[in-house]
Amino acid sequence: MSTTEPHKRILVAEDNVAMLGVIRYNLDKAGFDVTTAKTGQTAWDLLQQDTFDLLITDFQMPGLTGGEVCERIRRDPRLAQMPVFLLTAKGLELDEDYYLRQLSVGAIITKPFSPRELVQTVQSCFVEGVVRV
Template sequence: MTPRGKALVVDDNVALARVTQFALTRAGFDARIAGNGRKALEFAQAERFDIVISDQQMPEMTGLELCRRLRATEEYAHTPIILLTAKGLELELPALQRELAISAIFPKPFSPSEVVGAACQLLGVAVG
């Protein structure tokens, strides 16, 4: 099967990262995991990803800071980014979504199949 695209999954919760990676891989994506924002930035500089799916609250670099840094690069200025957050009520999500051009935000707990569906929609590929 030809990959639908390369996805970078960023979460310090290994179990959640693996579940998300599994769902993406099962849907045909080539998915890689980074355990924090700093490592994700290193991966993103070393190879090109078609979509980034990141937790918000992580050690070393938050998901929002990762978004800011990715958006500041030519390579990732327009790449779809999905943010996963348990802090939905504490953040000004609509303003942050506009400011950082975040493609979608999912509150935790989330459905991996819904995240995969959003990734497919954002990349213009059929779900399945």
């Protein structure tokens, strides 16, 4: 599980500090360059200032939600093609079809999830170059 794609930059937006920590640990170990944001707004600001290869965002966040960040990204010409993964603790009430098809979200990962599988999904996203999973 060493360095597959050493220089891919991933932005992780998650309001739960413990969850953010464990995602960061696993992605770091897999060799990615991880930046974290505790709110949707922080994530959006970082996306404006910097360039990332992937955004992993929690769906439910105070203020700007992960879903809203997705919508903004798809409207922004510079970010429109950026792969996005959604993390969610929601169940059936999330309109998966809308996010997967209309907003081209690469993957919707339902909590609780396995960090190893998350890392594998991220790796396959970069290897295959596909956005959709």
